[in-house]
Amino acid sequence: MSEINKRLLKNRNLSLQGGGEERVKKHHAQGKLTARERITLLLDENSFHEIGALVEHRSNSFGLDQQRFAGDGVITGFGKIHGRLMYVYAQDFTVLGGSLSETHAAKICRIMDLALKNGAPIIGLNDSGGARIQEGVVSLSGYSEIFFRNTRASGVVPQLSLIMGPCAGGAVYSPALTDFVFMVEDTSYMFVTGPNVVKTVTHEEVSSEDLGGAKTHAERSGVNHFVAGNDVECLKKARALLTYLPQNAYENAPKPSVFEFSAEKLDRIENILPSNNGLPYDCRRVLDCLVDDGSFFEVQEDYAKNIVIGFARLEGRTVGIIANQPAELAGVLDINASRKGARFVRFCDSFNIPLLIVEDVPGFLPGTDQEWNGIITHGAKLLYAFAEATVPRITVITRKAYGGAYCVMNSKSLGADLSFAWPTAEIAVMGAKGAAEIIFRKEIVDASDLELKWREKEAEYADTFANPYRAAERGIVDDVIFPRETREKLLHGFSMLEKKAENLPLKKHGNIPL
Numbered sequence: 001m002s003e004i005n006k007r008l009l010k011n012r013n014l015s016l017q018g019g020g021e022e023r024v025k026k027h028h029a030q031g032k033l034t035a036r037e038r039i040t041l042l043l044d045e046n047s048f049h050e051i052g053a054l055v056e057h058r059s060n061s062f063g064l065d066q067q068r069f070a071g072d073g074v075i076t077g078f079g080k081i082h083g084r085l086m087y088v089y090a091q092d093f094t095v096l097g098g099s100l101s102e103t104h105a106a107k108i109c110r111i112m113d114l115a116l117k118n119g120a121p122i123i124g125l126n127d128s129g130g131a132r133i134q135e136g137v138v139s140l141s142g143y144s145e146i147f148f149r150n151t152r153a154s155g156v157v158p159q160l161s162l163i164m165g166p167c168a169g170g171a172v173y174s175p176a177l178t179d180f181v182f183m184v185e186d187t188s189y190m191f192v193t194g195p196n197v198v199k200t201v202t203h204e205e206v207s208s209e210d211l212g213g214a215k216t217h218a219e220r221s222g223v224n225h226f227v228a229g230n231d232v233e234c235l236k237k238a239r240a241l242l243t244y245l246p247q248n249a250y251e252n253a254p255k256p257s258v259f260e261f262s263a264e265k266l267d268r269i270e271n272i273l274p275s276n277n278g279l280p281y282d283c284r285r286v287l288d289c290l291v292d293d294g295s296f297f298e299v300q301e302d303y304a305k306n307i308v309i310g311f312a313r314l315e316g317r318t319v320g321i322i323a324n325q326p327a328e329l330a331g332v333l334d335i336n337a338s339r340k341g342a343r344f345v346r347f348c349d350s351f352n353i354p355l356l357i358v359e360d361v362p363g364f365l366p367g368t369d370q371e372w373n374g375i376i377t378h379g380a381k382l383l384y385a386f387a388e389a390t391v392p393r394i395t396v397i398t399r400k401a402y403g404g405a406y407c408v409m410n411s412k413s414l415g416a417d418l419s420f421a422w423p424t425a426e427i428a429v430m431g432a433k434g435a436a437e438i439i440f441r442k443e444i445v446d447a448s449d450l451e452l453k454w455r456e457k458e459a460e461y462a463d464t465f466a467n468p469y470r471a472a473e474r475g476i477v478d479d480v481i482f483p484r485e486t487r488e489k490l491l492h493g494f495s496m497l498e499k500k501a502e503n504l505p506l507k508k509h510g511n512i513p514l
């Protein structure tokens with residue numbers, strides 16, 4: 001081999017070594033895969049093409065001139081997932097802690113620019129000690145360059161962040177700007193300020209895990225969307241999610257021609273609601289009876305459980321589902337449920353994913369906690385997101401649809417393209433008990449038997465309004481259907497709406513109540 005070619009081979013080999021054998025061993029001992037191993041598992045076999053493998057940092061401060069690594073702590077390039085183009089970067093913790101330098105940032109930005117120009121998703125595998133401390137402000141500037149691109153790419157190409165190690169300081173804001181955040185249990189964390197700073201400032205003692213581990217962000221903050229037990233599971237989940245998404249805002253999600261639907265579900269759904277309309281049930285059982293077998297892919301499963309969101313398929317076509325969950329807080333809307341639902345609706349609307357709303361909502365959660373923390377503004381987010389969405393939207397009211405929550409949950413007047421109600425639906429301003437107390441107060445007070453009169457008036461209100469027929473008479477629901485007819489109605493409805501074209505009034509952008 002010529003000397004010239006030997007030099008290339010040597011450089012290539014250096015770029016494959018990351019931070020060296022010892023550091024890789026330490027990394028593996030923590031249960032983590034290396035950046036290259038992660039990329040290999042994430043992408044289709046042999047599909048990865050690296051860009052910038054020989055890039056090095058250009059800093060000489062604090063001994064950095066003695067620590068140059070080919071690739072500078074991040075592997076960037078493009079490859080395929082299920083045969084579709086993806087742009088990927090993976091931070092290599094074995095190289096200077098995966099810290100972000102000026103050149104490291106420039107490599108990520110290059111990938112993002114290519115993704116935007118070529119209309120394909122960006123997947124970031126984050127594992128980094130944050131800004132490269134020896135470089136100072138230029139590394140901070142690198143972060144800003146990434147944040148700028150995350151924002152510009154938002155709503156143009158799907159962006160996924162897989163947090164597979166530390167992610168602290170302002171670095172958390174790149175993942176926060178992306179569409180979906182995955183975290184790995186026990187080895188990843190995200191926080192703006194770590195436990196030591198927290199202790200100094202607020203005197204709270206908290207571990208990294210409790211402050212910003214995968215479980216914390218899944219259950220308490222809602223910062224992440226998916227949690228995985230280890231690196232391999234995390235990468236597999238990301239691959240699975242991408243099967244539901246289009247490449248960019250100008251394309252549709254892939255539509256597999258093969259799907260299954262078990263006919264017995266039609267019998268199951270007919271009697272799926274409890275006989276007593278006050279009893280809880282798991283709305284996921286209803287969803288399962290509507291969508292292609294095994295196709296429901298839940299998002300933010302452990303956060304604001306009173307609303308269920310996720311992707312599913314109807315004869316192969318991706319839909320985004322938003323369903324009230326009567327098994328949790330009776331399915332009421334509260335601050336967290338509204339935020340969760342709103343962001344999901346906006347994602348689906350950005351990427352041409354039709355919306356299916358399965359409604360059973362008794363109202364908004366009352367209380368000082370909700371009011372003082374801004375349920376008005378947060379509830380308005382969900383309202384705004386539905387009203388603004390131009391993708392096909394179909395609502396199915398299975399049981400309760402009361403008050404403001406009825407309006408918010410993609411009601412007909414809020415622009416739902418089709419609205420169906422089951423015979424068990426109750427569509428009214430409020431529950432019969434509360435309504436009777438207000439509108440029949442005088443009659444009840446004057447009655448000889450208060451209790452009897454009250455129950456009589458409650459029954460009268462329920463008989464008049466706690467059903468779907470008033471709404472159907474006014475065309476506020478398009479049809480009252482048997483539960484077993486629902487899937488067919490959805491299939492035909494979404495098919496009829498396939499070419500829906502609706503433009504918002506010309507404007508720079510709206511002012512969503514953030």
Ligand code: HXC
Nearest residue numbers: 096097099128129130131132133134143166168169170171
């Ligand atoms: C340079 C870094 C580094 C960093 C880690 N390293 N973080 N080098 N800049 N930010 C280096 C370490 O010196 C070490 O090098 C190697 O990476 C591995 O780190 P360890 O500490 O041995 O690993 P571990 O014990 O697993 O601890 C990981 C860690 C810790 C918790 C992430 O390294 C850490 O606290 N790092 C600093 C985090 C931080 O404060 N970053 C700045 C945040 S502010 P050697 O050669 O010894 O192996 C920020 C602002 C962003 O990021 C703002 C954006 C707007």
